[in-house]
Amino acid sequence: MLEIRNLHASIAGKEILKGIDLSVQAGEVHAVMGPNGSGKSTLAQVLAGHPGYEVTEGSVSYDGRDLLAMDPEVRAQEGIFLAFQYPVEIPGVTNAYFLRSAYNEIRKAKGLEELDPLEFLDLMEEKIKLVDMDPAMLNRSVNTGFSGGEKKRNEILQMAVLSPRLAILDETDSGLDIDALRIVAEGVNKLRQPDNATIVVTHYQRLLNHIIPDQVHVLAAGRIVKSGGKELAFALEEKGYEWVSGGAAATEVAGAGSGAEATA
Amino acid sequence: MTEVLKMPDASSGATPLPHAVSRQAYRADFDRLASSHLPTEPDWLVRFRAEAMESFETLGFPTMKDEDWHFTSVAPIADRVFHPAKPAAVSPETLSKLAFLKPDGPALVFVNGHYSPELSTPEENRATKGVSVQSLAEAIRDDSAGALQSEIGSAATSTSSAFTALNSAFFRDGALIRITADATIGPIHLVFIASASEGMVAHPRNLVVAGRHSEATIIESYLAADDDSYFTNAVTEVILGDGARISHYKLQNEGTQSFHVGTIQARQPRSSYYESFCFASGADLSRTNVYTVLEGDSAECVLNGLYLADGTQHMDHQTYVEHVAPNCPSHELYKGVLDGRSHGVFNGKVYVHPEAQKTDGKQSNNNLLLSEHARVDTKPQLEIFADDVKCTHGATVGRLDETALFYLRSRGLSYSVARKLLTYAFAADVLERLALAPLKESLEARVLARFTG
Secondary structure (H helix, E strand, O other), X not given: OEEEEEEEEEEOOEEEEEEEEEEEOOOOEEEEEOOOOOOHHHHHHHHHOOOOEEEEEEEEXXXXXXXXXOOHHHHHHOOEEEEOOOOOOEEEEEHHHHHHHHHHHHHHHOOOOOOOHHHHHHHHHHHHHHOOOOHHHHHOEEOOOOOHHHHHHHHHHHHHHHOOOEEEEEOOOOOOOXXXXXXXXXXXXXXXXXXXXEEEEEOXXXXXXXXXXXXXXXXXXXXXXXXEOOHXXXXXXXXXXXHHHHHHHHHHHHOOOOHHHHHO | OOOOOOOOOHHHOOOOOOOHHHHHHHXXXXXXXXXXXXXXXXXXXXXXXXXXXXXXXXXXXXXXXXXXXXXXXXXXXXXXXXXXXXXXOOOHHHHHHHOOOOOOOOEEEEEXXXXXXXXXXXXXXXXXOOEEEEEHHHHHHHOOOOHHHHOOOOOOOOOOOHHHHHHHHHOOOOEEEEEOOOOEEEEXXXXXXXXXXXXXXXXXXXXXEEOOOOEEEEEEEEXXXXXXXXXXXXXXXXXXXXXXXXXXXXXXXOXXXXXXXXXXXXXXXXXXXXXXXXXXXXXXXXXXXXXXXXXXXXXXXXXXXXXXXXXXXXXXXXXXXXXXXXXXXXXXXXXXXXXXXXXXXXEEEXXXXXXXXXXXXXXXXXXXXXXXXXXXXXEEEEEEOOOOOEEEEEEEEEXXXXXHHHHHHOOOOOHHHHHHHHHXXXXXXXXXXXXXXHHXXXXXXXXXXXXXX
């Protein structure tokens, strides 16, 4: 479904991603872990098409198409969803209006009929239960005055409504207490389908107790330095990131000739 | 921006006074009118007009050297000759297509400043208990007792503003609204529409007299049926009684090549409440003045506004709140959205007299620039001569939040839809303050339709 090859990206002239290779198949859950500043969030933002990042090298193909050539809204219409680490507050636009506009834009792009406000309300009633959210939140301005946990739940609600093929969760666990974490994780698990895939970007292993990954990748200094099964997350929790960061330096030296394949 | 005050060149043989040509033309038109229709007017009005004409000639059109006009050049108005506008016909269909909202109360319609009985609510349906709404010219004709003499010009004086002076000298008609004490009145609609008015000027003049503890809503709109280059120079005076509550909405969507100067002046005695909302989206060059004097203890005013400009539009809003009496709150919020090469100006002054203790003054002006070339000059001012007051003011100029744009686009909204939605969101809080739901909806739709980027 997603093939990332030798992806380099920079912001304001500073290179953050230095050659990422990652392959995600339908039905899989991948965890991307790494210390602060390793480039995890950059990877998520680049996949969603943040215009602030410049891709300087490499390619990303999504269902065989060039993802990097698509505008952010086209990516969304094609089924990519990024749950933001810091969801944006938009005072003056209600959550319901925002969700319905997004839903209908995506329907329109698929050549489907748009839902009117009443039909949409029925859909919302069903989806809002998934994230255990107060329906009154729908009539409040998008994320405005929401607590950290409410914002994250709102992201999962959007994901539930838009039903993406590839969901990227960027530090969705940060700032959540254990109950909120469980609700968010349950929401994600309920949305898992054989033809969908999920990339969970996280600093900590604890979210992975609830969302079980098929593969775990460790990012350091803009490269994937280690990949493995779910047990890799536990090893990291135990030994800390120094364990792989040291390896990153080693890989950089060792891999100088062979490129990023050293991490495959 | 440099001053574009044009001096007539030597070859034209004109005097080197600024705007001499247009001044002479206004004088010639005034003298012509004085010998035709003015003799039928009461003596006090003839004198009132003559004095106003002299004031205009003494003051001259303002230039950018005037503090109140520092960011706005009126040269496009002052360097041209506009003649008094003639009546024209407008179809009811055209009117309803252009109107901001469907009138749900008595409506008076004026075409090029002339009262149009055909388009207005018939007189017999207009008569509601507690209010009279009529053409000011007719009211002057019927005013044998001379009651209007003490009212017209009591809030808006001609000695300090050339535009008000011109209006006083030339006005043909407008609305007179009288609300009886203790009466509560639904919306009253005043519609001024320009049609086939190339090179013409209309000076609508309105007078609102609200009795003690009366309550009313007035919606004043300015529209254009044709894309002519004309000039509207309106003055509305609002005289409130003790405890009266007036909500006054002024909606300006004049033609794209037109010039609009609109002045509202209110006087507020004890415990009165005056709420003003000014919406501007039309005209090439416009200036809106809202002045209120808080003369009585515990009088309150709320002055809000929203202006939307694009292309080469120039929109200037000036407010002046004069706190004369103690215990008066005044709250102001003006928001502007500027696209293209447009230029917005906000100039808000709150003046607190030494006696006006316990004044609570709040003023803000926020602007959103949608393009690189749009600009805004904003100048909120406080002048405080009392020592026990609470006054704040602030102004912001910003651009669309890139992060918010990306957030919306990442949910499938196109760039242009996202931009529209964020522009709407910017304007939302000032629109949310509109108590009149149909007006709120109408303006929301206009904001959403305006900036398609």
